[in-house]
Amino acid sequence: xxxxxxxxxxxxxxxxxxxxxxxxxxxxxxxxxxxxxxxxxxxxxxxxxxxxxxxxxxxxxxxxxxxxxxxxxxxxxxxxxxxxxxxxxxxxxxxxxxxxxxxxxxxxxxxxxxxxxxxxxxxxxxxxxxxxxxxxxxxxxxxxxxxxxxxxxxxxxxxxxxxxxxxxxxxxxxxxxxxxx
Numbered sequence: 561x562x563x564x565x566x567x568x569x570x571x572x573x574x575x576x577x578x579x580x581x582x583x584x585x586x587x588x589x590x591x592x593x594x595x596x597x598x599x600x601x602x603x604x605x606x607x608x609x610x611x612x613x614x615x616x617x618x619x620x621x622x623x624x625x626x627x628x629x630x631x632x633x634x635x636x637x638x639x640x641x642x643x644x645x646x647x648x649x650x651x652x653x654x655x656x657x658x659x660x661x662x663x664x665x666x667x668x669x670x671x672x673x674x675x676x677x678x679x680x681x682x683x684x685x686x687x688x689x690x691x692x693x694x695x696x697x698x699x700x701x702x703x704x705x706x707x708x709x710x711x712x713x714x715x716x717x718x719x720x721x722x723x724x725x726x727x728x729x730x731x732x733x734x735x736x737x738x739x740x741x
Contacts, residue, residue: 562637562682562683563585563587563682564679565584565585565681567584567604567608567669567679570582570605578598579595579601580595581595581666582738591691592686593691594665594666597666600666603618604669607619607670617670623671623674630654632652634677636648636649636651636671636678636679637650637680638668638679648663648665649662650668650677714736715737
């Protein structure tokens with residue numbers, strides 16, 4: 561069964577050359593962290609922030625090519641994980657013909673963000689590898705998502721949780737802080 565997810569954020573993974581992409585279940589509380597390359601992370605952030613670069617990235621060229629040839633990116637589907645590798649297809653349509661193309665998850669997601677296409681995960685992946693984060697909290701008397709808070713708000717809330725010895729909530733906030741660049 562497919563579960564729709566959205567990109568919750570991209571975080572640094574220490575000083576290494578890799579980043580962590582956080583996918584969040586649209587109708588739920590589970591998240592899935594994916595380790596991705598720095599270049600792919602930058603391409604995803606460019607799309608998330610709707611930044612205009614002086615020259616197109618490869619993902620922009622794909623999206624432009626799809627548009628020129630009237631190809632619609634219908635969805636991205638991360639359908640399996642084997643030996644630590646996630647398997648992903650992009651599903652495209654051109655003149656009523658549906659085609660599935662094998663892609664790396666990070667590349668498919670960078671393209672999906674440019675094409676405004678939905679991203680799906682196989683339910684089994686979320687069950688086996690997802691992290692359940694209760695992401696609704698009351699902050700300054702307003703209920704808001706941890707993912708909508710900025711770093712300063714999250715750090716303040718985490719400090720409050722530690723002082724109150726609510727370590728479970730502090731750990732959840734720590735996980736969300738990792739998604740903030």
